[in-house]
Amino acid sequence: MKRLLMTFLFTGVMVTSASIIYAGETKDLQGIYEECGIGGLLFPRWAAGASVSNFIWDYGSTASTSGLTTPDACKGGQAKLAAYIYKSYDSIEKDLAKGDGKYLDMLVILSEKTPETKEIFVQDLRSRFREAVEGKDYSSLDRLERSKMVFAMIQDLT
Amino acid sequence: MGYMFSASVTFASESQSYIEKANELHLADDPFWRALLHFKGGRSLILDKDFFLSDRGRFDPQAELDATIEAYFSQEHTIKRESGDKNIVCIFPARYAWLNEKLGLPGYRCDEEFCPDLNQWARLDQIEAISLVYVSGYLGNPASSFGHVLLNLKVKNNEELLGLFDTSITHGATVPINENKLMYVLKGLFGGYYSTYSDKLFYVHDQVYANREFRDMWEYVLEFSDFEKKMIIYHLAELLTKRFKYYFLSGNCAQRMAVFLDIFIKEDVYNFDYPIYVPEELFHRLQQIDMKRRANNEAALIRNVRYIPSARRYLFYETKRLSDEERRVYLNITNSHSEDFSPLLKRLDIASRINVLNALLAYQYYKLMASNEEKPDQRLKKYKDKILLERLRLPIKKETSLNIPEIPAPTDVSPPFTFNIGFINEQGSDPFSTVGVTVFRKESVGTNALGYNELVAVDLNVGIDFDSEKIFVDTFDFLKIRDFRTFYIKEAKENPLSWRVRAGMDRYNIDGNVLYDYVLDGGIGLVEQADKLGILYEFINVSSHSLDQQYRAGPSVGFVAGRSLLKLQMDYGLEFGLEDYGYIETAQAKLQYQVNKQHAVQLSFEKNTRRRLTASYFFYW
Numbered sequence: 001m002k003r004l005l006m007t008f009l010f011t012g013v014m015v016t017s018a019s020i021i022y023a024g025e026t027k028d029l030q031g032i033y034e035e036c037g038i039g040g041l042l043f044p045r046w047a048a049g050a051s052v053s054n055f056i057w058d059y060g061s062t063a064s065t066s067g068l069t070t071p072d073a074c075k076g077g078q079a080k081l082a083a084y085i086y087k088s089y090d091s092i093e094k095d096l097a098k099g100d101g102k103y104l105d106m107l108v109i110l111s112e113k114t115p116e117t118k119e120i121f122v123q124d125l126r127s128r129f130r131e132a133v134e135g136k137d138y139s140s141l142d143r144l145e146r147s148k149m150v151f152a153m154i155q156d157l158t
Numbered sequence: 159m160g161y162m163f164s165a166s167v168t169f170a171s172e173s174q175s176y177i178e179k180a181n182e183l184h185l186a187d188d189p190f191w192r193a194l195l196h197f198k199g200g201r202s203l204i205l206d207k208d209f210f211l212s213d214r215g216r217f218d219p220q221a222e223l224d225a226t227i228e229a230y231f232s233q234e235h236t237i238k239r240e241s242g243d244k245n246i247v248c249i250f251p252a253r254y255a256w257l258n259e260k261l262g263l264p265g266y267r268c269d270e271e272f273c274p275d276l277n278q279w280a281r282l283d284q285i286e287a288i289s290l291v292y293v294s295g296y297l298g299n300p301a302s303s304f305g306h307v308l309l310n311l312k313v314k315n316n317e318e319l320l321g322l323f324d325t326s327i328t329h330g331a332t333v334p335i336n337e338n339k340l341m342y343v344l345k346g347l348f349g350g351y352y353s354t355y356s357d358k359l360f361y362v363h364d365q366v367y368a369n370r371e372f373r374d375m376w377e378y379v380l381e382f383s384d385f386e387k388k389m390i391i392y393h394l395a396e397l398l399t400k401r402f403k404y405y406f407l408s409g410n411c412a413q414r415m416a417v418f419l420d421i422f423i424k425e426d427v428y429n430f431d432y433p434i435y436v437p438e439e440l441f442h443r444l445q446q447i448d449m450k451r452r453a454n455n456e457a458a459l460i461r462n463v464r465y466i467p468s469a470r471r472y473l474f475y476e477t478k479r480l481s482d483e484e485r486r487v488y489l490n491i492t493n494s495h496s497e498d499f500s501p502l503l504k505r506l507d508i509a510s511r512i513n514v515l516n517a518l519l520a521y522q523y524y525k526l527m528a529s530n531e532e533k534p535d536q537r538l539k540k541y542k543d544k545i546l547l548e549r550l551r552l553p554i555k556k557e558t559s560l561n562i563p564e565i566p567a568p569t570d571v572s573p574p575f576t577f578n579i580g581f582i583n584e585q586g587s588d589p590f591s592t593v594g595v596t597v598f599r600k601e602s603v604g605t606n607a608l609g610y611n612e613l614v615a616v617d618l619n620v621g622i623d624f625d626s627e628k629i630f631v632d633t634f635d636f637l638k639i640r641d642f643r644t645f646y647i648k649e650a651k652e653n654p655l656s657w658r659v660r661a662g663m664d665r666y667n668i669d670g671n672v673l674y675d676y677v678l679d680g681g682i683g684l685v686e687q688a689d690k691l692g693i694l695y696e697f698i699n700v701s702s703h704s705l706d707q708q709y710r711a712g713p714s715v716g717f718v719a720g721r722s723l724l725k726l727q728m729d730y731g732l733e734f735g736l737e738d739y740g741y742i743e744t745a746q747a748k749l750q751y752q753v754n755k756q757h758a759v760q761l762s763f764e765k766n767t768r769r770r771l772t773a774s775y776f777f778y779w
Contacts, residue, residue: 087362091369094523097546098516099554106322106361122554130550139540 081110081154086147093146096129111154121157128153173231176261177224185260186220193421194253194393195219196402205352205401208237211246226253230263248273251280251392268392279357280391281325286314287461288390289379290415291326292441292568293367295613303613303639304436304598305568306367307415310360311391312379320466321377322361327394329355329414331404346406353404353414355397364466370527372470376567378444379461386422393421412437423447423459434597434616438568445569465564469527473520473647475562480513488514492521492649497544508552515549516557524647571605572755572778574598580774582621582632587667592632592774594619599778602640602718603725603750604758610693610718612640621665630672635662642695644687656685656695666705666768676704681714692719699731707735714744723752733766742766 085092088103095101099122113121132138132149141149185191195215196203202216209215211229215222229235229246237249247254251268258266270277293306311325331351333342345351367373382390397418403409413435416428425447427440448459480488487506491499491514503511522542529535576599580592597616600606614635621632640658648654660679665672683697700711714731727748734741745765752758758776 084359084361088365090523090526091365093546094519097519097549098557100556102320102322103361126550126554130547133543133547133550139536139543 077110077112081107082147082151084110085150085154086144089143089147089150092150096126099123099126107154111158124157125153128157172264173228176227176231176263179261180223180227180257183260185257186223190256190421191223192219194256194396195222196417203402204397205403209396209400211235211237211250226250226257227261230254230257243273243275245273248276250396251276252389252396255389255392276392276395279325280395281311281313282388282391284313285311285325285387285391287312287379288382288387289321289324289377290419290441290444291363291466292376292378292437293363294374294376294568295608304412305438307411307437307440308360308363309394309415309418310377311394320364322359322364324360326358326360326363327355327398328358328363329353329411331406332401343406346404349403349405349409351404352401353409354399354401355394355414355418357394357398367468368466369469369523372468372528374468374471374565375466377464377466378441378569379464380444381458381461382422390422393418407434408432410435412440416440416443419444425450436574436598438574441568442573463567463569465562465567467562469520469524470645470647471562472560473517473524474645475560476520477517477649479560480517481510484510484514484517488517488521489649491518495541497541499545500548503548509555512549512552512555515545515552518545519549521647521649565609566605570755572599572752572758574600575779576776577779578619578774578776580619580772582770582772584667584768584770586669586768588623588625590621590623590632592619592621592772594774599776601748601750602642603720603727603748603760604776605722605752605755609644610642612638614638617662630665631663631674632665633663635660637661642685642693644685644693654684655682656697657682658697658699668767673705678702683714690721692717692725697731699733701733707733707737707740709736710734711736712741725750725752 084106088106091101091103092107095104095107098104104122108118108121111121129150132153138146180186195210197219200217202209204216207216210222210225212218212221212225215225233246235246237246243249247266247268251273254263254266255268257263268276289310289312291308291310293308295303295305306328309327310321311327312321313324331346331353333351341350367375402414408431413428413432416435416439419440420427420429427443427447428435432439444459452458477485477488484506487502487510490502496502503514506514519542522538522545526535526538526542529538574597576594576596578592578594578596580594581589582592583589595618596614598613599617600608600611600613602610602612606612615637617633617635617638619632619634621630622628623630638660641656643652643654643656658679658681660677662677664675664677666675679699679701681697681699683695685693685695687693694715694717696713696715698711698713700709702709710733712732712734714729716727716729718725718727720726727746729744729746731744732741733744743765746763748760748762750758750760756778758778760772760774760776762772762774764770764772
């Protein structure tokens with residue numbers, strides 16, 4: 001019972017602290033996830049024209065073309081990291097559970113971790129992530145909310 | 159004011175001298191200049207005015223060249239960019255890099271300081287190669303049957319990450335959201351859409367194609383000089399979002415990529431206006447160029463080919479490597495759907511528990527990926543989260559890499575376009591010869607990246623009777639598909655039904671009376687793979703004919719046996735007329751020997767209302 005209470009308490013603290021971290025990063029995250037728009041984040045950031053919806057030739061995916069109208073908040077490492085987490089969330093989540101995989105390796109690089117600090121970073125991130133998944137709210141979060149949470153965890157660990 | 163006037167006079171006279179120099183070198187007629195403008199038949203294929211600096215630029219390469227040189231010196235132009243680099247050199251970097259090579263433009267620069275946005279995008283110091291990615295087709299969606307092409311700008315030291323952060327260029331139609339699918343097909347076929355080049359990072363494509371649509375990919379890394387690489391990247395920067403007219407069959411992703419590569423590869427990559435052009439043809443052409451270069455001891459074009467398996471293949475082999483005990487637990491959990499799977503896991507040691515949970519996770523993600531991305535099944539999601547948590551509670555375990563057998567790359571099999579000649583002996587009529595052409599032929603008996611599946615599109619055979627000097631259409635297949643489901647995840651209870659469809663026309667000579675039967679034929683069935691020997695199948699078919707009996711239905715059985723070079727296919731069935739319930743027997747046998755990727759001989763026998771024996775030679779092109 002005591003353990004259960006501690007778990008709830010810890011989860012509560014975790015979720016609250018994630019929110020606080022998020023609030024502290026509000027400007028960046030707002031800029032990244034909302035001002036830029038998720039579609040607008042997925043491109044390597046170059047040139048030209050208005051955004052349009054676009055089916056690729058074989059009907060494979062919907063996308064926007066790259067836009068020149070890119071606010072500074074949408075450029076740089078943080079934006080890349082945010083877009084990467086959102087778009088690859090399922091693959092990152094799976095790799096994080098195993099503690100291994102190419103999507104996790106890429107996340108480490110985008111989080112600017114060196115090979116020397118990689119192991120401890122993955123362990124810490126995995127540990128925090130486990131605590132979040134143990135929280136009763138995790139299953140009710142949508143992809144964007146989960147992405148923001150992982151983004152905030154990485155910010156906190158950096 | 160006086161200074162400004164004299165400055166513009168200076169610019170004008172200076173630009174004039176470079177225009178004259180360009181004229182002496184006939185740069186406006188240079189194929190490279192015309193290619194950079196995408197000229198074809200007296201006009202550029204690019205429709206946007208802001209791709210041209212001259213009002214006449216879309217129709218007049220000389221005017222565009224003059225305007226390009228003038229803009230360099232005056233820095234006056236009407237190209238609008240809401241943000242990003244404003245300098246004209248940064249907006250048209252390939253044009254000016256080439257002109258600088260030819261004319262030595264004074265003060266030319268396109269560096270990080272001068273064009274920061276361009277350089278940030280181009281990553282010239284990080285891009286070590288250019289690659290072309292073939293995304294396999296899949297028969298579930300006719301629009302995706304022929305595959306897709308991506309062009310990747312490969313970042314250095316990115317191999318172990320499978321190029322996730324390579325810049326990936328695609329060419330596709332611009333279609334309104336929620337477009338009606340019928341409109342999509344019609345407008346796609348008849349030029350109702352614009353198309354553009356667009357850029358993403360490769361992980362976005364990896365997510366869509368490998369993880370969501372379960373399509374295998376092959377990456378062909380190409381060799382280019384540093385200057386060629388730079389020009390390719392610069393020209394892509396010029397082209398992004400510029401509109402072309404889109405045609406599904408000819409002005410599509412493969413054709414535009416072929417035309418693009420044709421600018422930078424000295425050999426002809428695309429030198430003929432093909433009425434239909436599919437991605438495989440581009441890869442075969444690159445392989446031909448590569449082989450020719452190697453034979454001439456020249457620098458190769460293709461550095462290497464990398465196979466990128468789909469998530470479905472990962473899951474298949476992830477579960478295959480489980481021990482018997484682990485697999486039993488894995489199947490128990492997936493089949494029971496029990497919320498409380500802990501007791502089953504507890505029988506295993508930690509290492510085995512991790513293996514099972516890894517496989518369960520892969521399976522749950524596979525199921526989620528196959529479901530609706532926007533509205534994932536909540537029950538599935540919660541169940542996946544339970545497995546996720548169980549796995550997170552166990553320690554990290556480095557995995558040995560999965561050994562996934564490679565399937566043939568597009569260039570390991572025959573090209574899709576075929577010519578054929580044949581000789582037909584038909585009961586009740588004089589023997590005759592045939593000449594045929596097929597736009598896309600992947601037969602079950604050929605060498606085929608689709609396994610035993612079959613996809614034949616626009617297959618026309620003309621008969622020639624030399625005795626009576628008659629020429630006639632013998633058969634025409636608009637589309638023929640046989641989708642044999644031999645590779646699917648059984649525990650996911652995926653639909654195991656195979657299907658087949660044919661829309662075409664057959665010629666019958668009944669007592670000297672020639673009749674054409676227009677056929678729409680389809681069926682569903684089950685298939686069993688007999689290890690590497692081949693497949694056995696049974697189908698229930700229905701068909702509509704223009705000749706009596708007009709509506710027919712009945713069962714059929716068959717098999718395809720053999721390895722890649724020699725394959726035999728046999729079908730036997732009954733067709734019941736739905737009007738009088740009379741029936742006929744149908745039988746077909748095909749034996750094909752593949753001499754090599756480009757040549758094959760085939761013997762076939764057909765028995766239904768007609769009986770005919772055909773001997774054919776196929777040339778794959």
